Amino acid sequence: xxxxxxxxxxxxxxxxxxxxxxxxxxxxxxxxxxxxxxxxxxxxxxxxxxxxxxxxxxxxxxxxxxxxxxxxxxxxxxxxxxxxxxxxxxxxxxxxxxxxxxxxxxxxxxxxxxxxxxxxxxxxxxxxxxxxxxxxxxxxxxxxxxxxxxxxxxxxxxxxxxxxxxxxxxxxxxxxxxxxxxxxxxxxxxxxxxxxxxxxxxxxxxxxxxxxxxxxxxxxxxxxxxxxxxxxxxxxxxxxxxxxxxxxxxxxxxxxxxxxxxxxxxxxxxxxxxxxxxxxxxxxxxxxxxxxxxxxxxxxxxxxxxxxxxxxxxxxxxxxxxxxxxxxxxxxxx
Amino acid sequence: xxxxxxxxxxxxxxxxxxxxxxxxxxxxxxxxxxxxxxxxxxxxxxxxxxxxxxxxxxxxxxxxxxxxxxxxxxxxxxxxxxxxxxxxxxxxxxxxxxxxxxxxxxxxxxxxxxxxxxxxxxxxxxxxxxxxxxxxxxxxxxxxxxxxxxxxxxxxxxxxxxxxxxxxxxxxxxxxxxxxxxxxxxxxxxxxxxxxxxxxxxxxxxxxxxxxxxxxxxxxxxxxxxxxxxxxxxxxxxxxxxxxxxxxxxxxxxxxxxxxxxxxxxxxxxxxxxxxxxxxxxxxxxxxxxxxxxxxxxxxxxxxxxxxxxxxxxxxxxxxxxxxxxxxxxxxxx
DNA sequence: CTGAAAGCGCTAACAG
DNA sequence: CTGTTAGCGCTTTCAG
Numbered sequence: 102x103x104x105x106x107x108x109x110x111x112x113x114x115x116x117x118x119x120x121x122x123x124x125x126x127x128x129x130x131x132x133x134x135x136x137x138x139x140x141x142x143x144x145x146x147x148x149x150x151x152x153x154x155x156x157x158x159x160x161x162x163x164x165x166x167x168x169x170x171x172x173x174x175x176x177x178x179x180x181x182x183x184x185x186x187x188x189x190x191x192x193x194x195x196x197x198x199x200x201x202x203x204x205x206x207x208x209x210x211x212x213x214x215x216x217x218x219x220x221x222x223x224x225x226x227x228x229x230x231x232x233x234x235x236x237x238x239x240x241x242x243x244x245x246x247x248x249x250x251x252x253x254x255x256x257x258x259x260x261x262x263x264x265x266x267x268x269x270x271x272x273x274x275x276x277x278x279x280x281x282x283x284x285x286x287x288x289x290x291x292x293x294x295x296x297x298x299x300x301x302x303x304x305x306x307x308x309x310x311x312x313x314x315x316x317x318x319x320x321x322x323x324x325x326x327x328x329x330x331x332x333x334x335x336x337x338x339x340x341x342x343x344x345x346x347x348x349x350x351x352x353x354x355x356x357x358x359x360x361x362x363x364x365x366x367x368x369x370x371x372x373x374x375x376x377x378x379x380x381x382x383x384x385x386x387x388x389x390x391x392x393x394x395x396x397x398x399x400x401x402x403x404x405x406x407x408x409x410x411x412x413x414x415x416x417x418x419x420x421x422x423x424x425x426x427x428x429x430x431x432x433x434x435x
Numbered sequence: 436x437x438x439x440x441x442x443x444x445x446x447x448x449x450x451x452x453x454x455x456x457x458x459x460x461x462x463x464x465x466x467x468x469x470x471x472x473x474x475x476x477x478x479x480x481x482x483x484x485x486x487x488x489x490x491x492x493x494x495x496x497x498x499x500x501x502x503x504x505x506x507x508x509x510x511x512x513x514x515x516x517x518x519x520x521x522x523x524x525x526x527x528x529x530x531x532x533x534x535x536x537x538x539x540x541x542x543x544x545x546x547x548x549x550x551x552x553x554x555x556x557x558x559x560x561x562x563x564x565x566x567x568x569x570x571x572x573x574x575x576x577x578x579x580x581x582x583x584x585x586x587x588x589x590x591x592x593x594x595x596x597x598x599x600x601x602x603x604x605x606x607x608x609x610x611x612x613x614x615x616x617x618x619x620x621x622x623x624x625x626x627x628x629x630x631x632x633x634x635x636x637x638x639x640x641x642x643x644x645x646x647x648x649x650x651x652x653x654x655x656x657x658x659x660x661x662x663x664x665x666x667x668x669x670x671x672x673x674x675x676x677x678x679x680x681x682x683x684x685x686x687x688x689x690x691x692x693x694x695x696x697x698x699x700x701x702x703x704x705x706x707x708x709x710x711x712x713x714x715x716x717x718x719x720x721x722x723x724x725x726x727x728x729x730x731x732x733x734x735x736x737x738x739x740x741x742x743x744x745x746x747x748x749x750x751x752x753x754x755x756x757x758x759x760x761x762x763x764x765x766x767x768x769x
Numbered sequence: 770c771t772g773a774a775a776g777c778g779c780t781a782a783c784a785g
Numbered sequence: 786c787t788g789t790t791a792g793c794g795c796t797t798t799c800a801g
Contacts, residue, residue, distance in 0.1 A: 110794055121772045126796055136770060157494045157556055158794035161777045166491065168534075168555070176520040179513055179715070186510040189537050193548070198555050200502075201535040203523050214527070221502070221532050222491055328718045355719045381513070382716060384662045385689045444778055455788045460780055470786060492778035495793050 109150045117146045129154065160222070168198040169406055170218030172211065172228040174254070176203045178350075179380040180393075181229070184253065187399035188227065195407055197224075204231050212239040219246060225406045230256035233296040250405040252398060254296045263401040265393050266417035267300035268308075273391060273422045274347045274375040275308055281428060283345035283373055284312070287319035289331070289357055290349035290377075298349050301377075305347055319343055321353075329353045331360040340364060344372055351376035351383040351390055358386060358427060373428040387426035394418050443484045451480045463488065494556070502532040503740055504552030506545065506562040508588070510537045512684075513714040514727075515563070518587065521733035522561065529741055531558075538565050546573040553580060559740045564590035567630040584739040586732060588630045597735040599727050600751035601634035602642075607725060607756045608681045608709040609642055615762060617679035617707055618646070621653035623665070623691055624683035624711075632683050635711075639681055653677055655687075663687045665694040674698060678706055685710035685717040685724055692720060692761060707762040721760035728752050 115122040120143070124135050128143045135143070160166045169192065173181045189199050200223055204211035211231050218226060225248035230236035236256040243249050249260035275286065288305045292298040302320065309316035319339050324330060329352050340361065348354040354376030358368045366372055376383045376390035383390035397418050404411035449456040454473060462469050462477045469477070494500045503526060507515045523533050534557055538545035545565050552560060559582035564570035570590040577583050583594035609620065622639045626632040636654065643650035653673050658664060663686050674695065682688040688710030692702045700706055710717045710724035717724035731752045738745035 108794095111796095112794080122795075123773080123797080124771060127771090130796080139770085153554055155495075155556070155794050156554055157491060157500065158777090159796080160491045161489075161495050161779090161794080162796050164777075171535075176516045176523075177715075179516070182510045182513070182516040185535070186537055189510075189535065190539070193536065193551065198551070199535050201505075201519070201523065201533050202527070203520055205524070217527065217532070220487055220490055222489070328715065352715060352719065359719070381511075381662070381686060382719060385686065385693070385716060385720065442778095445780095446778080456778085457780075457789080458787055461787085464780080473786085489778050492793090493780080495777090495795090496779050496781085498793075 109152050110155065111152070114143065114147045114150060114152050117150065118142050165224055166198075166222050167196060168200055168221070168223050170200045170202065170215075170221070170223035170226045170228075172202045172204060172214055172218065172226065174204045174211075174229055174231045175206050179382070180253075180350075180378040183378070183380070184229075184393075184395055184398065187395040188252075188402055191396075191399040191403045192406070195403060197406070206231060208232050208235045208239070211236060215239050215243050219243060223247060225250065227252055227402055227406065228260075229253045230296070232294040233257060233299060234294065248406065248408075250402050252402050256296065261405045263398055263405065263413070264297070264417050265398075265420050266414065267297070268304045268416065270377075270391050270393075270420040271301055271304040271308060271347060273420060275305075277389070277422055277424070278345040278347075278373050278375065278428060279312070281369075281373060285319075285343045285345065286313050286316040287321070287339060287343040287346045288316070288348070289321040289346055290324070290329070290353035291320060291322045292349065293322075301347075301349055315342065324353060324356070329356045331356050336360060336364060340366060340372075346372060346374045348375065349377050351378055351380045351386075351388055354388045354390070354427070355382055355386045358388065369427050369429040375422075375428060379423050383423070383425065389425045389428040390423050392421045392423050394420065443486050444489065445486070448477065448481045448484060448486050451484065452476050499558055500532075500556050501530060502534055502555070502557050504534045504536065504549075504555070504557035504560045504562075506536045506538060506548055506552065506560065508538045508545075508563055508565045509540050513716065514587075514684075514712040517712070517714070518563075518727075518729055518732065521729040522586075522736055525730075525733040525737045526740070529737060531737075531740070540565060542566050542569045542573075545570060549573050549577050553577060557581060559584065561586055561736055561740065562594075563587045564630070566628040567591060567633060568628065582740065582742075584736050586736050590630065595739045597732055597739065597747070598631070598751050599732075600748065600753050601631070602638045602750065604711075604725050604727075604754040605635055605638040605642060605681060607754060609639075611723070611756055611758070612679040612681075612707050612709065612762060613646070615679075615703075615707060619653075619677045619679065620647050620650040621655070621673060621677040621680045622650070622682070623655040623680055624658070624663070624687035625654060625656045626683065627656075635681075635683055649676065658687060658690070663690045665690050670694060670698060674700060674706075680706060680708045682709065683711050685712055685714045685720075685722060688722045688724070688761070689716055689720045692722065703761055703763040709756075709762060713757050717757070717759065723759045723762040724757050726755045726757050728754065 111122045111125050115125045128135050128140050202214040208231050227250050237258050240258050251260050251262045255262045286309050291302050354374050376388040379390040379392040445456045445459050449459045458469050462474050536548040542565050561584050571592050574592050585594050585596045589596045620643050625636050688708050710722040713724040713726040
């Protein structure tokens with residue numbers, strides 16, 4: 102398993118062509134470093150020898166690794182793999198490598214992983230913080246040595262942030278259901294400390310305040326078990342009084358749909374439900390869901406990482422709505 | 436965003452303590468390189484200065500990066516994030532970093548990513564090949580310079596392989612449904628070229644040969660669309676003649692369940708269904724599913740990567756069955 | 770247009 | 786127990 106092929110370094114190539122390593126280096130860096138014929142010979146010999154360059158040596162010299170760290174709170178939430186995929190594609194296109202780490206929903210693990218990533222000398226760190234408050238110090242610390250970009254979630258600090266327009270996303274769900282005649286709204290899937298969850302709840306309250314004063318009493322704050330089961334007690338109290346549910350994830354949306362149906366309510370006739378992130382779960386369970394513009398987010402993240410200027414929408418990227426059976430809406434949507 | 440904190444190198448520490456860099460290096464490598472008091476001073480000063488070592492320089496010297504590349508065929512298949520998570524945890528525990536890449540289901544992208552990973556000088560490559568045949572050459576090529584471990588899928592080459600016992604996994608599903616009195620089996624989710632899919636189909640045929648000769652005619656080879664929709668035509672032909680379906684993924688299992696219910700069949704009464712990978716999809720849709728021992732796989736992969744000897748089951752790791760409503764089985768299972 | 774020389778930060782002989 | 790020296794492979798002044 103050791104490297105059989107004997108190392109072919111820049112010196113091997115230089116010697117074979119009969120020039121200095123400096124010349125070979127210039128040629129490969131593209132900065133028109135040598136004469137026409139020499140350049141050709143170098144390229145030919147290098148490819149014959151299978152010279153690939155040594156990125157470690159280059160990094161030591163240049164103090165750059167062309168590698169970024171990506172730290173997500175939980176790989177098991179299908180939104181993150183989807184986001185990672187978009188970012189990975191964009192980064193690879195720019196010649197950047199992706200060191201992945203998972204915080205496992207723990208601020209402690211998160212701090213530890215940040216350390217590990219910095220020790221590996223990543224050029225920048227892309228992070229979706231576990232907690233809006235408790236993740237702050239670790240991130241501020243990282244900010245002292247690398248570029249940090251927060252994506253999806255944020256932790257109120259000096260690092261850049263790339264995310265969607267939370268107000269618009271909630272509005273999308275609300276308006277869609279209002280057009281269907283729904284008037285009594287509920288909110289499910291609040292997760293304390295998760296910035297996106299806090300934002301969505303905040304806008305839900307703000308936007309329903311005038312149209313449905315009772316909405317603020319129909320908030321589901323806690324779920325149970327793996328599949329985010331909806332507590333019976335909550336349904337006892339609210340199922341009759343609501344006809345539309347806004348959620349923070351497809352998982353909770355599906356659970357809500359199942360729980361309601363088990364109790365004899367029909368979805369969407371009695372209660373309409375909108376999920377979030379448009380994962381496979383939503384497709385399979387026929388749940389209307391809010392889709393984040395993953396490629397736009399990835400592009401923005403990449404721009405920050407690469408130090409490129411890129412005009413971002415001030416309030417975040419707009420989402421779109423994918424309409425399915427759980428709202429049975431057929432009306433067009435923006 | 437540049438590194439504000441001025442670099443503190445091993446020389447900084449050495450000078451502050453008044454010893455040579457070699458001594459500091461020895462102390463940090465643990466190889467009892469210095470006297471009691473000197474060792475203490477070095478540790479104290481180093482931590483005061485916030486010395487973290489430079490992994491790039493170390494790598495250049497040692498010809499190791501303590502980083503492994505992980506190449507998966509598709510991040511959107513929820514099995515892979517789950518596997519990645521298990522591997523990430525195990526690798527981090529061993530001080531190894533994880534460079535992630537996604538083949539996007541394409542052999543071409545896969546070959547390209549392997550290149551990129553090797554150029555970054557990963558110590559080893561963990562890969563789940565896109566295609567059982569077409570991935571071969573790229574992997575063989577990689578094998579010439581690093582340790583390669585195939586996981587889940589394989590591509591018939593000289594690289595190590597870590598995976599489950601395919602025969603046992605199919606048996607698990609079949610036996611469970613036989614105990615429930617089912618006799619007419621079908622197989623759904625065959626994906627040509629994917630080694631795991633080929634293996635499962637092979638064992639399905641082998642194991643049903645004697646108990647249900649008709650099984651070999653009830654193979655669903657092609658699906659349509661995002662949610663792996665089951666073709667009407669296939670259902671027309673087989674729905675009446677089967678009472679148990681073995682699948683290769685939870686997604687196809689859920690789709691099968693929906694398609695059957697839409698046609699008025701009941702699951703599990705008329706047809707029992709077993710999914711694969713026990714993802715959230717299975718939990719939510721109440722599908723009985725086969726669970727792979729992810730931690731065992733991760734452990735085995737890590738052992739190969741770290742060069743540790745570890746006794747592996749000859750035919751692969753055994754899976755377990757998580758019983759839910761789609762088979763409504765209550766009988767105990769091994 | 771090209772070469773010589775220095776050095777990124779660390780570790781591994783080899784002395785003493 | 787500790788220091789000196791050399792060098793991993795590359796890039797980058799600085800000369801010529």
